[in-house]
Amino acid sequence: MEFKLNGRSILYDGNLDLDLLTYLREEANILSPKNGCSPQAACGACTVDLNGKTVLSCVTKMSKVADGTVTTIEGMGQYRQDVFANAFVEKGGVQCGFCIPGIVVQANSLINRNPEPTWDDVEKALTPNLCRCTGYKKVIDSILYAADAIWREEEIPPPTSDGKVGSRHPKYDAQKLVLGQHEYTDDIRIEGMVHGALRFSDHPRAKVLSIDSSEAEKMDGVIRVFTADDVPGERTIGLIREDWPLMIAVGETTRYVGDVLASVVAEKETQARAAAAAIKIEYKVYEPLTDMHAAMQPDAPKIHEAGNILSKSITSRGAVTEGEA
Ligand code: FES
Numbered sequence: 498m499e500f501k502l503n504g505r506s507i508l509y510d511g512n513l514d515l516d517l518l519t520y521l522r523e524e525a526n527i528l529s530p531k532n533g534c535s536p537q538a539a540c541g542a543c544t545v546d547l548n549g550k551t552v553l554s555c556v557t558k559m560s561k562v563a564d565g566t567v568t569t570i571e572g573m574g575q576y577r578q579d580v581f582a583n584a585f586v587e588k589g590g591v592q593c594g595f596c597i598p599g600i601v602v603q604a605n606s607l608i609n610r611n612p613e614p615t616w617d618d619v620e621k622a623l624t625p626n627l628c629r630c631t632g633y634k635k636v637i638d639s640i641l642y643a644a645d646a647i648w649r650e651e652e653i654p655p656p657t658s659d660g661k662v663g664s665r666h667p668k669y670d671a672q673k674l675v676l677g678q679h680e681y682t683d684d685i686r687i688e689g690m691v692h693g694a695l696r697f698s699d700h701p702r703a704k705v706l707s708i709d710s711s712e713a714e715k716m717d718g719v720i721r722v723f724t725a726d727d728v729p730g731e732r733t734i735g736l737i738r739e740d741w742p743l744m745i746a747v748g749e750t751t752r753y754v755g756d757v758l759a760s761v762v763a764e765k766e767t768q769a770r771a772a773a774a775a776i777k778i779e780y781k782v783y784e785p786l787t788d789m790h791a792a793m794q795p796d797a798p799k800i801h802e803a804g805n806i807l808s809k810s811i812t813s814r815g816a817v818t819e820g821e822a
Pocket residue numbers: 531532533534535536537538539540541542543544553554555556
């Protein structure tokens with residue numbers, strides 16, 4: 498099938514069930530759409546434009562892209578990139594920046610449909626996009642500032658500073674954050690790099706009876722599967738007490754669904770994830786302990802060998818003067 502990506506014609510004969518986000522990041526090396534929650538469709542960081550409408554690329558299959566036009570920030574053109582980048586930096590609308598490329602795509606699409614959006618229009622358009630650290634007020638200020646410049650066909654100059662103590666300084670190098678050009682861990686690409694995926698516990702509290710990775714090891718691209726047996730020496734870490742195993746071994750009991758039972762190294766991320774999911778694990782499932790008051794009862798199952806109480810602190814209240822006497 499064929500489609501257009503940022504103005505270029507693409508012939509695609511790969512997996513039509515693949516999600517567009519994975520295609521863009523792993524195959525086309527287009528890194529402005531971010532993976533914040535894929536494939537949960539909950540954060541909006543992966544937003545791209547498909548045929549003039551925004552879509553969450555983490556849940557858009559390649560089959561939906563056939564004969565279509567996909568635009569990411571990379572294909573928005575220099576003028577719009579500069580306007581958005583400088584507007585967000587000027588108005589303080591970017592902090593960590595992870596959510597901003599998705600928000601910029603959403604804002605660009607809104608401005609294409611409605612060149613003079615109101616505050617309410619922007620607020621409504623941003624419904625699918627979460628921002629964890631800037632909040633929304635400054636983000637909306639930035640979008641309205643950009644929309645106004647675009648409407649007037651004006652540029653927004655890069656914010657500057659006199660460099661003096663007490664004056665306002667633009668966030669350092671923040672234009673790159675706005676345009677998705679900052680290199681987060683997930684954006685690092687190194688020649689010959691391989692990918693890892695973890696197999697987490699399927700149950701919050703269960704004894705692991707067996708881990709069978711024989712089929713996963715034969716899957717395409719898989720280089721190696723590791724389990725606790727491959728970890729020499731100590732496996733536990735922890736800040737207050739060293740009671741957190743990095744991997745759970747056969748015969749041990751999980752403490753939460755974040756416990757790791759195996760890890761897969763493969764040539765591609767999709768291969769590593771598929772192999773991690775294919776590992777067969779047998780469990781003896783126990784009732785999870787989900788309430789801290791229940792966990793303190795004498796007959797509660799012990800989550801940690803030393804008991805479920807990490808430490809005791811006793812606070813006494815009363816009159817300061819009596820205490821001093
Ligand atoms: S990564 Fe697609 S919505 Fe979060």
